[in-house]
Structure formats: C-alpha cells, structure tokens
Amino acid sequence: LLAQLLSEPERQYIFDSVQDAVRIDGRQCLAYRQAALRLDLLCYATASAQVSLGETDVLVSVREEDNPGATAQQQGSTGSVAVQQQQAVSHPVSVWVDCSCLGSGPEQQQLADEAQAHLSSLYRCLRTPTPVFVDILLLGYDGNLLDAASIAASAALMRALPASLLSAQALPLFATVHRIGSQQIVDANQLEESCSMARVTVGVDSNGRLVACQTCGEGSL
Amino acid sequence: RNSQLPISDHVMPLDRYRNTALVDGIDVRALPLAGDSPAPASQGKQQQQQQQHWFQRRLVQDTVGSGYVEFGDTKVLCSVHGPMEPKRSVLTDAGAEQSRAQLQVYYKLAPFASHQAGRVSYLPDETERRAASFLQDTLAPSLRLDRLPKSRIELHCLVLEDAGCCLATAVNCACLALVDAGLEMYDLVTAATVCRPVGATDWQLEVGDGSNSGGSSSVTLAYMRSLRQVAGMLVEAAEPLQPREVSAACRICEDPCKMTHSSLRQFLLDCLPADDRTAKIA
DSSP states (O other): OGGGGOOHHHHHHHHHHHHTTOOTTSOOTTOOOOEEEEEOOOSSSSEEEEEEETTEEEEEEEEEOOOHHHHHHHHTOOHHHHHHHHHHOOEEOEEEEEOGGGOSSHHHHHHHHHHHHHHHHHTTTOEESSOEEEEEEEEEOSSOHHHHHHHHHHHHHHHHSOHHHHHHSOOOEEEEEEEETTEEEESOOHHHHHHOSEEEEEEEOTTSOEEEEEEESSOOO | OOTTOOTHHHHSOOOOHHHHHTTTOOOOOOOOOSOOSOOOGGGHHHHHHHOOEEEEEOOSTTSSEEEEEEETTEEEEEEEEEEEOOOOOGGGGSGGGGGSOEEEEEEEEOTTOBSSSOSOOSSOOHHHHHHHHHHHHHHTTTBOGGGSTTOEEEEEEEEEEBSSOHHHHHHHHHHHHHHHTTOOBSSOEEEEEEEEETTOOOOEEOOSSSOOOSSEEEEEEEEETTTTEEEEEEEEEEEEEOHHHHHHHHHHHHHHHHHHHHHHHHHHHHHHHHHHHHOOOO
16 A cells, blocks of 8 residues: 655645645546446356546455245245245345455455445445345545445445336445645545544435444544 | 553653553452353343443553453453553554544454354454454544644453444443543443334344344444543444434433443542552552
C-alpha cells in the first residue's frame, strides 16, 4: 500500500488543494471516477461481476448452495410443512473478502476484515431461502474499496437471486464520504484516503433509505 | 515491581509519576444505583431514566491503567498496556508513521458473557473484530498520540456480561482505563445506544437489562462533550431507515452521552483527593 510512504509535503499539498476544492486528478469534490462493470465472467459461479473504479478493481462471485433439506421439504409439501419450511430456512448472505493480490501484510488483512464487516452489515436485511456466498476478490486497490465492492456485489446478487426476492427488497449500495479538513470528498483514491481524518460510509437502497451507517477513521466530526 | 515490564520502559523515560506512586492504592467509588435487582420488562421505561453507571478503576494490578464499568447488568473491564515497543512492519519505517503512538484495541466477549447466544467461542469473531475497530476509531481522536512517538498502546477490552448496550459501555470503560493510565486526552469520550424494534416508531435508550432482543435497529453514538464533536457512530439497521430517523436517533443519544460524561468526570475528580494522599513526593 504505497500511500503510507507519502511524505509530509505531499500530504500537505493534497490537503491544501482539497480545501480549495481541487483534487489531484482534477475531479470535482463530489465526482466519482469512471466506473466499468462487467458481468458473467466466471462459469462456476451462479453470478459474477467485476467493477473497476479508476485503478480499484474488484471481482465478485456469488454462489448459491443447494440445500438438500429444503428441496426435499419442497417436494413433499403439504400446507403445514410448507409453512414450517418458510420459517426454518432463511439465511443471511455470507460475505468473504480476499485481499491476497495486494500482499500478505497486516495492513492488507485489516483492509479485508474491515470490508467484510461493512459488507456483511450492508446485506444484513437480505434473507435468502438457500445459503448464498459472496466472495470478493480485490485485484487492484486505489482507494474506495467499499463503494466498488458494493456495486459489484449488488450487481452479482441481482443476477443470482430470483426476481421474486428482489422485488420486495431493493439491493443497497455504499457511498463513502471522506472528510479532509473542512471539505467532504467522494470516491477518494488511495492518496486522498491517507490524508483524510475521518470518513462516513452509508449504505443506501434504491428508495433512499439507510441500511447501514458507520464512521471510521481516527478523526472526529 | 514485576518482572514483566517492557524493555522500553527503561529506554524511554516517561512522565508516569502518577502511576508509580499509586501502584498500591485501590480506590473503589460507587455511585448509588437505582434498580439494583434485574428489573422486570414491564418496568423497563421507568428504569431507563434511573440507570446509572458504576465506575471502578485500578482493578487489574499489573497494568498501567484499568477501568471497570457496570451499566445495569452489562459489565465491561478494560486494561491498558504501554507505551511499549511499536510493531515493526516494512512500511512503518517511514518517519511520518513513527511520529504518533499506535493504538491497538482488542475486544473480546467472555465465553459466559452472552445471554442470548449461549457460549461464545474464545476466538474473536466478526462482531468482536468490528467492535474493536470501532473502539479504535472512537478513542484515537481524543488521545494525544503525538505525545508518545515510536510507541504502541494496547487496550484490552473484556466484556464479562452482555445485557444490552455493550459497545457503548465498552467505549466508556475504555475511556476510563485510558485516563487511569495517565495518557493525555483532549476530552472524555462517552457513548450511548438507542434501539428500535422492527416496525416501531420511537427510539428508546438501550439499557443493560437484557430487554433488547436481537432483531432491532440500533444507533450507537460516541460523543466528546467539551469539544462538541462526534467521535464515532455506528448504525445497525434491521430494516431500511430514513436518513432523518437516523439523525433523530443521534440527537436522542446526545443527552445520555452528556450525562455519562459528567458522571465519569465527577468520579475521576472524586478519586483525586485519595490519589494525593498516597502520592510519594520524591
């Protein structure tokens, strides 16, 4: 993670220019980088998606495990058994984040742990009849992992889950806002993230309602 | 004192006169508790206004500082170790990284701590790692880590009983332990949690009486009263929430945070006369 080798004058330069609403790559404060989404890359996954947000590259695979217990109950279902089955099988989405492409140091592991905790809380409201495993592979990192991973994971989940499940619950996305000095910026790259004091990560669904919200970073708001 | 002092203790002379003088003193101070016995669920609302904290410090002998907080039935114990040798890694040899102390927080539920989940595994799981990083992000803004360059501070947080409002109580306890350790801070960090069951409309202050069941949304706010700044906020939603509901919940959290701040401050001030009596003036 190269941003930790940033020198103090470079940090100050980034800080001062953000105060004047100028970012080092010329974007507006509230502008996202160019994002690309590719779907259906992996043949053994139920659904997969790859998102590249600038240099941040995230590959997500969604696998739905067949649950033999539930299938047998479905086949021999009378009224009472079907009701039991609906109450018994309701699985939360299981998320795993892998940062091994970046290296195996403690910073990478911490990034992965944090991303896993955030993304698990994002999909906390989503319940599926069969166990669903979301595996997130980080191929390149230039800041804003949570937003990119949530776009890819939500895209893959929308492909994988049946439409009946999705119409009731709209899939949420993350939006991360960093605070540098007195300015707020969106979609920070790695250098800007190392200069920010605190960030707020908000998970929002398509109706504009909050699904998760957390402040992070060693600064106060 | 003991044979387990870190080597850095001799290499770096530190301003720890308060701690070395008080190694033999145990000061126990209890605020009167209204509602000592577990309150039945029907009286939950009345007890909410009367729930107070029990603070105690210097419970653990071999540490630089420690704190113990009871809030209702929830009991949290924190101990502080350090400053000690920083953890070395390839990237932290840069000069800028060494100009502040590293704060490392470990958070663990005791195996017997949880009412609902049965026996908790002795390995930290996802929620505990998340709580540890929340504690770290909440306490770091208030600590003067730049006063202790090239060192590491470890904070171990052990939840002895989790009857609700566990994370907020851990923040309060960690703050007490850090003050007890004599580490400089900008302000006391206190926290409170409000929760709301799925489908309800009002946010209620979460108290440590086990009345909060698993399936409700909760908002935890960590607040620094004198600086009037938010040190941390965590929203766990069991259902999608409107943004104004979340901001309303944060406003409701402010008052309990302020009350906890004043009672913690008063407890620490009351401890001072006892400290002075046992202090040896060299």
